[in-house]
Amino acid sequence: MGKKGNLMSVRHDIKVLDATIRDGGLVNDFYFDDEFIRDLYKANVDAGVDYMEFGYKASKDLFDENKFGKWKFCDEQSIRDIVGDNDTDLKISVMADVGRTNYKRDIIPRSESVIDMVRVATYINTIPAAIDMAEYCHKQGYETTVNIMAISNAKESDMKQMLELLGQSSVEAIYLVDSYGALYPEQIREIADMYLEYGEKYGKSIGIHAHNNQQLAFANTIEALGQGVSYLDATMSSMGRGAGNCPMELLIGFLQNPKYNILPVLKFIEKQIIKLKNEGITWGYDIQYLLTGRFNLHPSSAISFTKDKRTDYATFYSELLDKE
């Protein structure tokens, strides 16, 4: 694949998606106050962000409503309480995890909903179930994407088979998700090229969702963008599980299209993110996340290390060696 655009060009195919509530909710069990969500919505509208993801459509049969904030479930009314009829250019998305969503009950027809897009999250081995769910949502009238997590663990041959299946489906976009923050830019470019090849063949857009374990979430996002990837996930101040995501402030600062405006992002961080951090909510690059990224492992052990306020990095390194 050739490069698509450069630092002087505007790409009108770009869609910036704010995943602050959804990935950030993994840090605080989705307990955001309504003012935070209202300010975030306003910041995204003003900043020219294309999509705002409000959270998960998790099944209340599987997850106890008393143990999570409302954005793990994203009831229609919860979103409407914030956005009304959403009379803005910002589209609204929710994420539905394969095996954790009662979609036939909980995903109502789009004509009755303020939601525009459903993103289906899956590991590569549950692609058939993901496609079933995406097709259901498509028939309900939604834009859909399938986001394949932990792609750093996938074999090339499996990836090609998966891309072939997704190419033939009704989804708008296929996401490359580096859940473990394990991938370097040269790997991201290669994987993005593979996705883009199938994307061109079948008329699908390609997206990227990066994690910051090795301080590469922003670099990997803009390198993928340079190859032709167009759906770009970011979060305010990188809020997200473990080392967090691609920081919205860096991404908006990078994009050339004058529709994007960094000032509302700065104001939101100033007012809401600093408050969260002062309350002790913790995320972002640290040695333990670098190590799970480097070992291509789920960040769960690094998250425990952080919660336990440990700083014995050398011991943690030895513990990870045993998990390889």
Place this chain on the structure above:
Amino acid sequence: MGKKGNLMSVRHDIKVLDATIRDGGLVNDFYFDDEFIRDLYKANVDAGVDYMEFGYKASKDLFDENKFGKWKFCDEQSIRDIVGDNDTDLKISVMADVGRTNYKRDIIPRSESVIDMVRVATYINTIPAAIDMAEYCHKQGYETTVNIMAISNAKESDMKQMLELLGQSSVEAIYLVDSYGALYPEQIREIADMYLEYGEKYGKSIGIHAHNNQQLAFANTIEALGQGVSYLDATMSSMGRGAGNCPMELLIGFLQNPKYNILPVLKFIEKQIIKLKNEGITWGYDIQYLLTGRFNLHPSSAISFTKDKRTDYATFYSELLDKE
């Protein structure tokens, strides 16, 4: 230029340089205790680092010895107190700033010194003075490099003229220095290619020194490496002016040559860097540094913003707009 090596290959031309004292000293006016420096020296030896930079050779005529720690001056005896005769594979470097070093007095013959390399730091408009200093140090027996700072502000035609002059000099390596943390990977690859073209023509190595204003110091370093750059600056936990540098722990984690070992780096961070941070020494990525990087400005205003414990990012953004 073609790519040089990939993730599976070992590049024997790579030289990792630890600049923790020198760039980190800009954060704490070079007031490190001797135990910190001894532990850092031991960590670098054990980690397989190639060079350790002890600090600046600043002139005591210009700078008051009572206002800075000893590593701003790097007296021969100060270094020997730490390393003895340095009977290790780790080489020792110091930095000499053009116009701030009385080099004819303070750079003694290498045969009498434990220092191996002198790195001359210059802006592009003082290249003739930098070459004079480098030639003097070369004649004294040292390895030399010239490090051209703030390259994000230089014109291409000036860069080519400068590279021609340095190509014809006696220096071992020419450094690309992104002092403002302003450059994106695609720009770094282009500039690195230009440097490498002259490097190949004249038999010079090329180096990179990156800053982390946009969380790109590591990405830019490994992308330059992929193009053929071989002298790589890093600091422990990215300690350095403003947003800091390329983190040593990420760089060592990336390199494939088994001579490099991350464990001593982790132990050093655990013991010494956490202590510094707990003492209130501050550096690293933050919104104010992103903004000076994005505006391609010296980080001084962001450093003042940090010292004043300000968090009014939107106001700071407006202040920078006025400086454009």
